[in-house]
Amino acid sequence: AQEIRSASVTGNDGSIAFSTNKKAVGMKLSTNFLSQFIDGHGDRAMNLGFKAGERILSVVTNIYNKKDCYGCHDANKKILGMMIVDISMTSTDQAILNHRKTLVFSSIIAILTVSLILYIMNNRYMYAPLKKLNRIIESVKKGDLSIKEDFTIKDELGHLGVSLNNMVESLNDANKKLKESYIRQLYQSEKLAAVGQLASGIIHEIQSPLTGVVFSLETIRNKIQDDSDTRNILDLILVHINKVMQMARELLMFVKTSKPLIESVNLNKLVEGALFFVSKQAEKQKVNIKADLAENLPEIQASPDNIKQVFLNLLLNAIQSMPSGGRLEITSGVSDDSNNLYVSFADSGPGIPDNEVNKIFNPFYTTKENGTGLGLFISKSIIDAHGGEMLVETGPVTGAVFTVKLPRNRI
Secondary structure, three states: OEEEEEEEEEEOEEEEEOOHHHOOOOOOOHHHHHHHOOOOOEEEEEEEEEEEOOOEEEEEEEEOOHHHHHOOOOOOOEEEEEEEEEEEOOHHHHHHHHHHOOOHHHHHHHHHHHHHHHHHHHHHHHHHHHHHHHHHHHHHHHOOOOOOOOOOOOHHHHHHHHHHHHHHHHHHHHHHHHHHHHHHHHHHHHHHHHHHHHHHHHHHHHHHHHHHHHHHHHHHHHOOOOOOOHHHHHHHHHHHHHHHHHHHHHHHHHHHOOOOOOEEHHHHHHHHHHHHHHHHHHHHHOEEEEEEEEOOOOOOEOHHHHHHHHHHHHHHHHHHHOOOEEEEEEEEEEEEOOOOEEEEEEOOOOOOOOOHHHOOOOOOOOOOOOOOOOOHHHHHHHHHHOOOOOEEEOOOOOOEEEEEEEEOOOO
């Protein structure tokens, strides 16, 4: 082969008996070197080194004495000599280098191919769905609820995207209904505002002549002394006219709220002042009123006229709910957190049905035959304007309990 540089055969004494290199014939190799080279490697040993600047693989093999050799050699000799073959590693090294380049190039191609496949798969199955999810979220954050993305792959992200689409669609439907409701309420508010302005003007026009009529009728009634029937008729007319004027005043307060006068007030005194006006009616209807008002109740900043109006309205409502008699308990005090004062009105009337509790503070809502439906609405508006709250509790046994809470330190 072209890779074989030389082949030599030596005897036991190390002399080269045959060699492809004519100059090497007759040269003698050290038997110690040869024996050390062979020892520990069996019948054959290899050595890799350089000769004349070329990497050479030397293969040393024992030549054993066989029966065919007894004719020329002593049969007692086991080993006749050694064969040394020098093989050039140049072509092998070049092949290894070429294979190495091929392996590196193949590895790069394989890595690039796998990377491309992973990129395509990640982009299709992960990045693309995540981008769609992010677009939906960003659109919802900006207020666009019409956004909808298509998720064709039904994996975990696909199911999540479909659920998100459904949620946004539901939000969009709810938002449309809310807008429609808001527009209707806004339209209704505008109509109510227009009606309020119209009613305010009409009430002003009604009050002036009615005041003159009342004054005139009272003058006529005072001058009549003998004709009791005529006085009774005038009294009845005055009662109805006063009722109309009272309704007009309530309507005027509803449509046009004046700025209240704020001063230091004692809630107990306001309750006692309101009780003075309803005591006769309560006695007539056999309603027993018990006032358990806290001593040394601190004063607060409030409008005395408006708060007294609230208490008077709650007292009248409680008394009117018990036409056959009953019990009305009034308590006052400081709340547990010491931040509010409260006044409670608990009656033993029939109470308020559950389906009407949330309606009683609406304007024009009433269960009374001659009610205007403005009393509780105006009362709650007054308490809200003072930074307080009006609570109601009701049951089939205990009747109704209205509680007014007002802050201590609010001016």
